[in-house]
Amino acid sequence: MSAPCRSLLVMSREQFLDPRLLDAVADAWERGWRPADLVHAVGRSAPSLAGLAAAVAVASVELLGAERAVPAEWDAQVHEVRRQARGATAPGDDVHQLWLQVRLLPPLPRLAEVPSRWPPRSVGGAREAAAPGHVAGAGAAARALRRIRALLAKAESTDFPEEAEALTAKAQELMAQHAIDAVLVAAAATSRPGGPGAAAPEVAERRMHLEAPYLDAKMHLVSAVAEANGVRTAWFASLGIAVLIGMPADLDAVELLVTSLLVQAGRAVQAAGRHGGAHSRSRGFRRAFLLAYAVRVGERLEAAHRTGTADATAAASARGTDLAPVLRDREAAVARTFDDLFPRLRRRRTTSVDRTGWLSGRAAADAADLARRRPLPS
Structure with a gap:
């Protein structure tokens, strides 16, 4: 069993992650949301739920990473919101309130691909060498x-x-x-x-x-x-x-x-x-x-x-x-x-x-x- 799955089981015993909540967050990703956006929006409307939102966002992306190649931008955002997830608790009312918050989020226009279109993790493992001009430019x-x-x-x-x-x-x-x-x-x-x-x-x-x-x-x-x-x-x-x-x-x-x-x-x-x-x-x-x-x-x-x-x-x-x-x-x-x-x-x-x-x-x-x-x- 992969590390992300073990993390999910542990948090589930602590009532961190209701399957409905994971489904709602996964649906939010498909509607153009990203981890930092989600935590920011929830924190504005319900500050007490920001830590739980961060925990769910991190776990969701970790699960995606077990099968798909996570973009660098998402990795960076997960690193940032992970700090907000520390010490978060998840009483039943909070789980339900967060589920409602996430389900009501409007779609966000985006250029990048949504997670369901990310390439499988096994594809593209070897990166192409950057052109000399690109390296110098960088x-x-x-x-x-x-x-x-x-x-x-x-x-x-x-x-x-x-x-x-x-x-x-x-x-x-x-x-x-x-x-x-x-x-x-x-x-x-x-x-x-x-x-x-x-x-x-x-x-x-x-x-x-x-x-x-x-x-x-x-x-x-x-x-x-x-x-x-x-x-x-x-x-x-x-x-x-x-x-x-x-x-x-x-x-x-x-x-x-x-x-x-x-x-x-x-x-x-x-x-x-x-x-x-x-x-x-x-x-x-x-x-x-x-x-x-x-x-x-x-x-x-x-x-x-x-x-x-x-x-x-x-x-x-x-x-x-x-x-x-x-x-x-x-x-x-x-x-x-x-x-x-x-x-x-x-x-x-x-x-x-x-x-x-x-x-x-x-x-x-x-x-x-x-x-x-x-x-x-x-």
Whole structure:
């Protein structure tokens, strides 16, 4: 008997895993859900059930792994949610409530295959060697991401808004250049003798989870960062989940920037509360502050992205590579994939906001002169 099956039997004796619960979770996977999504959604609506949801998600994927090749993304998510499963208990009422929660989850659009379509575990055991260009590209990408993370870490730690915004703008420029580098690597691979030839751009999907409070303001921040990086976003507001569609390098940029900017925005709104009156600590002020911060940061990131893209494209052109057609094809592929996944998407309008908070948030996002008066890390 495999290890996952032994785990299932032990947990069943502790009333952890009712077969109905496993069936409900397996059905959720087929409707586009993934382990981190499931635990996040359950935790939002019923925090006391999050640990049990994590335990069931882990056990379900372990069972799948006994027969099928589990994708790396799922392995990574299981590693993350496993910590939430520790010490979880499963009274009968909790099992029933979680079963109801899971059964009522709406379907989520997805690009990747559902578990029932994963290849058997015995297939593809030997991996093909990566092409030399791909290996070199991966090494350069890792170096670029390390440099970008270092810039954003400094932006999060500084107490000077001007320095934080200059560092963030520099990180955005590097991300744009990193995305162009990824285009060049892909173009070189397709043009190499024996290469696959001109292939359709590889559009990917990523999901981000946000927590209250000020969820709509945080959603606007994600959307602003995504738009500045050529990524399309659809929101499941009731679930606190965003689905991002774009090129892998662009999705990496959005995730890194959003994570950092949420920290920076939180620090900025707290500083405004300390230095202002009682009104600056109200929910209305803080929500308006964060909405304005998102809008203005998006404008500044878009300008920085244009600068980084122009510099990298000019450098490629000097070497005899015209990237304009490739970039147009990638943009069209992202738009086409997004429209296919979300044919009936509705736009949401932001309700009225506190004027003082809006102006303060915009000023906080606009405080820096991005001419980078002080030296930045290389």
